[in-house]
Amino acid sequence: MDRSATDTGPRADSTTVHDLIVNVSNVSRWFGEVQALTNLTIEVPSGSITVLLGPNGAGKTTAIRMITGALTPDEGSVTVFGIDPGSKQGEEVRRRCGVVSAKPSLYDRLSGWDNLRYAAELYGLGRGGLGRGGLGRGGGADQRIREAAAQFGIDQSLDQQVGAYSTGMKTRLALARSVLHDPELLLLDEPTSGLDPESALAVLELIREMTGQGRTVLMCTHLLLEAEGLADQVVIMQHGTSLVWGRPADLSRTYWPHPVVRISVQETTHLGLLADAPGVVDSRISVDSGVGATAELALESIDRVPALVARLVEAGAAVTAVRPFDPTLEDLYFAVRRSSGSSEDEIVPPVTATGRPTRARAPEMAR
Numbered sequence: 001m002d003r004s005a006t007d008t009g010p011r012a013d014s015t016t017v018h019d020l021i022v023n024v025s026n027v028s029r030w031f032g033e034v035q036a037l038t039n040l041t042i043e044v045p046s047g048s049i050t051v052l053l054g055p056n057g058a059g060k061t062t063a064i065r066m067i068t069g070a071l072t073p074d075e076g077s078v079t080v081f082g083i084d085p086g087s088k089q090g091e092e093v094r095r096r097c098g099v100v101s102a103k104p105s106l107y108d109r110l111s112g113w114d115n116l117r118y119a120a121e122l123y124g125l126g127r128g129g130l131g132r133g134g135l136g137r138g139g140g141a142d143q144r145i146r147e148a149a150a151q152f153g154i155d156q157s158l159d160q161q162v163g164a165y166s167t168g169m170k171t172r173l174a175l176a177r178s179v180l181h182d183p184e185l186l187l188l189d190e191p192t193s194g195l196d197p198e199s200a201l202a203v204l205e206l207i208r209e210m211t212g213q214g215r216t217v218l219m220c221t222h223l224l225l226e227a228e229g230l231a232d233q234v235v236i237m238q239h240g241t242s243l244v245w246g247r248p249a250d251l252s253r254t255y256w257p258h259p260v261v262r263i264s265v266q267e268t269t270h271l272g273l274l275a276d277a278p279g280v281v282d283s284r285i286s287v288d289s290g291v292g293a294t295a296e297l298a299l300e301s302i303d304r305v306p307a308l309v310a311r312l313v314e315a316g317a318a319v320t321a322v323r324p325f326d327p328t329l330e331d332l333y334f335a336v337r338r339s340s341g342s343s344e345d346e347i348v349p350p351v352t353a354t355g356r357p358t359r360a361r362a363p364e365m366a367r
Contacts (some may be wrong), residue, residue, distance in 0.1 A: 027076035098178030108163030168199030258324035279304035
């Protein structure tokens with residue numbers, strides 16, 4: 001794939017096209033006059049958790065539908081396991097995928113067991129002694145249902161009607177349904193939507209466990225904290241395009257190529273001593289009324305910090321805090337927004353003459 005015009009994020013050096021489970025390349029899609037996707041690129045390495053980040057309406061769900069073959073691109077290409085999901089071989093792709101939509105369709109008047117039994121038959125697992133009240137019966141499909149339900153902690157609730165389930169239990173049931181056929185790729189669209197914090201955390205932990213079992217996960221969310229620490233790589237989307245993609249640590253080094261430290265003092269005047277100090281690449285001073293002031297410094301090396309603090313102390317400054325800046329996923333997300341020319345409420349992706357997104361410029365300093 002020619003990445004010269006769309007390379008908005010680094011790929012791990014060890015990742016090749018052959019390692020990719022999902023390869024969405026320069027995909028565009030229109031619904032009538034509305035362009036939902038514009039030169040979208042998504043690469044999902046095997047055995048990883050890739051998270052699509054972006055506000056509502058960014059095109060995340062449309063991208064998932066492209067990957068399952070429910071939609072086909074107007075431009076560009078999509079391959080999953082090396083197969084075009086929209087082709088005659090697309091059924092093979094869908095057999096190897098498990099999908100949990102943002103609002104999973106469940107049968108409220110059926111029990112949890114019967115919901116899973118129905119899904120097992122659709123997946124071709126057979127009936128195998130399945131039946132109402134069949135929790136103790138034998139058969140391969142029965143065993144798969146028990147295992148999947150136990151994995152997500154709903155095995156004791158399978159005889160209850162799903163209409164009586166809480167939102168969290170319904171999500172767990174949907175996740176159990178998605179793994180019945182032991183899929184290699186899981187596509188999860190806002191899997192914690194509507195969950196309380198405890199249930200959301202439990203679901204995220206289960207997702208991480210599934211990659212430990214050899215599965216690959218592609219997950220959509222607009223919640224930054226949800227992806228923090230979970231994502232092996234992220235794709236930040238806006239207006240149907242991928243602004244940047246790659247591993248969070250690699251992207252952070254792109255936007256913050258120098259280590260950053262924040263030094264706070266009581267008197268603002270002392271911070272002027274730091275701007276031209278040896279090893280300081282860039283600086284920014286902010287004043288907090290009634291609290292003091294903070295200098296945010298980009299440094300050639302973090303080893304410069306002791307000398308900077310010593311310079312302040314020798315000048316009589318009262319140093320109140322020294323804090324290295326370790327960018328979070330939230331910091332990265334908003335750095336991408338700023339460098340992409342966004343306003344407070346909108347990101348307008350920079351474009352080249354071909355209409356493709358350009359590589360976002362790194363900001364001079366963290367904000």
